[in-house]
Amino acid sequence: MPAGRPGPAAQSARRPPPLLPLLLLCVLGAPQAGSGADTAVISPQDPTLLIGSSLQATCSVHGDPPGATAEGLYWTLNGHRLPPELSRMLNASTLALALANLNGSRQQSGDNLMCHARDGSILAGSCLYVGLPPEKPFNISCWSKNMKDLTCRWTPGAHGETFLHTNYSLKYKLRWYGQDNTCEEYHTVGPHSCHIPKDLALFTPYEIWVEATNRLGSARSDVLTLDILDVVTTDPPPEVHVSRVGGLEDQLSVRWVSPPALKDFLFQAKYQIRYRVEDSVDWKVVDDVSNQTSCRLAGLKPGTVYFVQVRCNPFGIYGSKKAGIWSEWSHPTAASTPRSERPGPGGGACEPRGGEPSSGPVRRELKQFLGWLKKHAYCSNLSFRLYDQWRAWMQKSHKTRNQHRTRGSCPRADGARREVLPDKL
Amino acid sequence: MSRREGNLEDPQADSSISPLPHLESKIQQTHSLARLLTKYAEQLLQEYVQHQGDPFGLPGFSPPRLPVADLSAPAPGHAGLPVPERLRLDEAALAALPPLLDVVRRRQAELNPRALRLLRRLEDAARQARALGAAVEAVLAALGAETRGPRPEPAAAAIAAATVTAGVFPAKVLGLRVCGLYREWVSRTEADLGQLAPGGPA
Numbered sequence A: 001m002p003a004g005r006p007g008p009a010a011q012s013a014r015r016p017p018p019l020l021p022l023l024l025l026c027v028l029g030a031p032q033a034g035s036g037a038d039t040a041v042i043s044p045q046d047p048t049l050l051i052g053s054s055l056q057a058t059c060s061v062h063g064d065p066p067g068a069t070a071e072g073l074y075w076t077l078n079g080h081r082l083p084p085e086l087s088r089m090l091n092a093s094t095l096a097l098a099l100a101n102l103n104g105s106r107q108q109s110g111d112n113l114m115c116h117a118r119d120g121s122i123l124a125g126s127c128l129y130v131g132l133p134p135e136k137p138f139n140i141s142c143w144s145k146n147m148k149d150l151t152c153r154w155t156p157g158a159h160g161e162t163f164l165h166t167n168y169s170l171k172y173k174l175r176w177y178g179q180d181n182t183c184e185e186y187h188t189v190g191p192h193s194c195h196i197p198k199d200l201a202l203f204t205p206y207e208i209w210v211e212a213t214n215r216l217g218s219a220r221s222d223v224l225t226l227d228i229l230d231v232v233t234t235d236p237p238p239e240v241h242v243s244r245v246g247g248l249e250d251q252l253s254v255r256w257v258s259p260p261a262l263k264d265f266l267f268q269a270k271y272q273i274r275y276r277v278e279d280s281v282d283w284k285v286v287d288d289v290s291n292q293t294s295c296r297l298a299g300l301k302p303g304t305v306y307f308v309q310v311r312c313n314p315f316g317i318y319g320s321k322k323a324g325i326w327s328e329w330s331h332p333t334a335a336s337t338p339r340s341e342r343p344g345p346g347g348g349a350c351e352p353r354g355g356e357p358s359s360g361p362v363r364r365e366l367k368q369f370l371g372w373l374k375k376h377a378y379c380s381n382l383s384f385r386l387y388d389q390w391r392a393w394m395q396k397s398h399k400t401r402n403q404h405r406t407r408g409s410c411p412r413a414d415g416a417r418r419e420v421l422p423d424k425l
Numbered sequence B: 001m002s003r004r005e006g007n008l009e010d011p012q013a014d015s016s017i018s019p020l021p022h023l024e025s026k027i028q029q030t031h032s033l034a035r036l037l038t039k040y041a042e043q044l045l046q047e048y049v050q051h052q053g054d055p056f057g058l059p060g061f062s063p064p065r066l067p068v069a070d071l072s073a074p075a076p077g078h079a080g081l082p083v084p085e086r087l088r089l090d091e092a093a094l095a096a097l098p099p100l101l102d103v104v105r106r107r108q109a110e111l112n113p114r115a116l117r118l119l120r121r122l123e124d125a126a127r128q129a130r131a132l133g134a135a136v137e138a139v140l141a142a143l144g145a146e147t148r149g150p151r152p153e154p155a156a157a158a159i160a161a162a163t164v165t166a167g168v169f170p171a172k173v174l175g176l177r178v179c180g181l182y183r184e185w186v187s188r189t190e191a192d193l194g195q196l197a198p199g200g201p202a
Helices: A022-027 A361-376 A381-407 A413-420 B020-052 B083-110 B118-142 B158-167 B170-198
Strands: A040-043 A047-052 A055-061 A074-077 A089-092 A094-099 A111-116 A122-131 A140-143 A151-153 A166-176 A193-196 A206-214 A217-219 A224-227 A241-245 A248-255 A269-277 A286-287 A294-297 A305-312 A333-336
Touching: A040 A111, A055 A122, A074 A094, A111 A294, A111 B170, A122 B170, A140 A206, A140 A224, A140 A241, A140 A294, A151 A206, A241 A333, A248 A305, A269 A294, A286 A294, B020 B083, B020 B170, B083 B170, B118 B170
Parallel strands: A040 A122, A047 A122
Antiparallel strands: A040 A055, A055 A094, A074 A111, A089 A094, A111 A122, A140 A151, A151 A193, A166 A206, A206 A217, A206 A224, A241 A248, A248 A294, A269 A286, A269 A305, A305 A333
């Protein structure tokens, strides 16, 4: 190979440049005058080592130009010059290096160990791979969206830090027959995940496992056995609507639609609702919403904006006995409760006089009873009907009392008692 | 059709239709493309050195300037050549770059498999070099200048096989060299087209 190969400009003698696999020549260390290129070789080339182990390396000069020796050579690792006491000349043309207790590689492409001439030019290089073999991946979890696919996630062993590129491969097969298959779509829901988009069988269990491999070894997870029907999830319920319940200031009505993809199968679906006040981060969860598509929230603050979300668990599909997997929450839907019409404490409310039944034990007991109903039967239409009637009656009776006050009188105790008790109680 | 519009069957029959605006537009477009690719080439180089680790990318890092098959850096005398000759050399270099960039990408896919942005940039660079080379060739043809004509296919397979067996360090150095050459040649092309673009010295 000619030294100082001319550039294209000099080749304007209209002759196509000779086609040489010069990369091959470069790799074999063809010398080039003045550049120091490949005039030495480091051994070992690209070794793989365990963290904490030692390395003995040598840099041997080729003797080009003639008379070249190892005198004055030095080492760098990732650009840092290594202390001279770590090196020694083995002979006139070879400089040795001893590194102990190696740390994990700084980059996955390998640490750059270089041998330099006295003038600093790079004579040769080798990349060190220092790390750990993979540990067993664990905690595999999988779910199927609408029975059409399967996505699995896992945790790498040793928290994933092997300092070496570690390849994870998700494998699966039908339990009693079939060949091993390898998942191909990785990193779909995070770095350690894979998606199998199609050709999945129902009613027959799969065996799923993860194999981890790097330069220092391999490891295999435990096998997870599952039936697709036991790990089904679906889309969030669409068309979530939140609205007021007439003038009731502490209630909102929530309605939604079954997720369409599975609506013909959701005989036993469960739903969950969560809601929060507009400027709060704390969600309250309504858990016991069974196979219904509406619910009423009660005990809310009047005149307050609430955000509401709903999610679905399609358990019981095709008779599956497993718990099922919750969908994502629906997009938040907001609505506000009506403002309270009752005047505040300092607003001239008619405070009950001593002995008046409005502060009496009957009213207190009624309130307690309805409070209990509210707490234990969020979605019981019957109790809400009763409660609604009572509340509406209470609000009406408050207005009436205020009107009497305006006229300059308060209801007599007996009359008040009668007014407090709604007919249907 | 009016005389003003000319004769569609013989575009040269009416000299009132000048090909110059089309040529100028073509040159300007190609110049803009070269300017954009110069920026991308710089980004590619930065991304590349990041993934190879220190001292790649450190100031003063001077690896062996290994020659690369079929391609060298623009010669010192390049700027003194006539513009068509410079563009011919630019076009030849841009044609030589894609297979080299492909080789680098394949090797980096083994060394840095998670460096998705780097791998994407290398793939894009090969496509962009082809596109710019074709655009320069079109400009040369429009100028009536000779292009280089068919050239032998680079020995991509041999180059690829060689880099697979080569050590990691030489492969890193090779990649740096190729990315550097890519940047030099698109930058050179931008400057050469700038000589022809409206408002340029030519």
